[in-house]
Amino acid sequence: xxxxLALQLILLVYHQVTTRFDFYPFNGARFAKxxxxxxxAGINFAFMAWPPAGFAFGSRGIMExxxxxxxxxxxxxxxTWFIPYFFGASDKWQEIFSRVQxxxxxxxxKRGYNPNPNLEHLILMALTIVTAVVTLAAYRGLPxxxxxxxxxxxxxxxxxxxxxxxxxxxxxxxxxxxxxRPKQKTE
Numbered sequence: 001x002x003x004x005l006a007l008q009l010i011l012l013v014y015h016q017v018t019t020r021f022d023f024y025p026f027n028g029a030r031f032a033k034x035x036x037x038x039x040x041a042g043i044n045f046a047f048m049a050w051p052p053a054g055f056a057f058g059s060r061g062i063m064e065x066x067x068x069x070x071x072x073x074x075x076x077x078x079x080t081w082f083i084p085y086f087f088g089a090s091d092k093w094q095e096i097f098s099r100v101q102x103x104x105x106x107x108x109x110k111r112g113y114n115p116n117p118n119l120e121h122l123i124l125m126a127l128t129i130v131t132a133v134v135t136l137a138a139y140r141g142l143p144x145x146x147x148x149x150x151x152x153x154x155x156x157x158x159x160x161x162x163x164x165x166x167x168x169x170x171x172x173x174x175x176x177x178x179x180x181r182p183k184q185k186t187e
Contacts, residue, residue: 001055004138007131008052008066014127015044018120027120028100036100047073051135064146067139068153070132075157077125079164081117088170089115 019041022030029037051069054062084093085108097115104118117125139145 001138001141004135005052005055007127007134008055011127011131012045012048012052015048015124016041018124019044025103025105028104028118031100031103055138060142063139063142064149067136068149070128070135072153072157072160074125074128074132076160076164077121077128079161080168081121081125083165084168084170085111085114085116090168090170093168
């Protein structure tokens with residue numbers, strides 16, 4: 001139980017610190033607009049703060065929902081980073097990636113013009129995976145754990161990943177981002 005709570009807090013703090021503070025070239029916070037950073041940090045804080053609160057206060061309902069949350073979060077991270085990495089990104093996601101993350105530390109090989117997850121986000125993914133597994137194990141270790149919320153969690157996952165797909169996945173016909181396309185002559 002303590003390990004799950006510790007990992008949840010580490011994940012929360014890691015995300016907040018790397019979103020709010022500039023550690024270039026590790027992260028691209030310096031290239032994000034202040035409002036973008038505030039919105040990302042605020043929304044993710046709201047989502048990521050309640051699981052550790054539930055584990056700290058022993059709320060079984062929140063603990064159960066945390067089990068779903070971390071796997072949904074992982075699905076959204078994969079949808080945000082690995083689908084565009086392998087299959088291409090929308091023009092908007094490509095622009096944001098190029099502006100904010102494109103000059104940060106990369107460890108995965110480039111795949112054409114596709115955005116690739118930087119080191120900061122690969123660490124975030126690894127922390128999320130470990131936190132999800134340990135949170136689930138801690139909850140399953142309780143007497144009589146229930147998993148009654150999984151149908152609702154499945155719907156939430158589909159909606160969340162669908163939202164990421166609508167904004168991040170490739171929908172363009174040109175194989176190159178806008179800024180790399182030849183200029184069109186106007187008459």
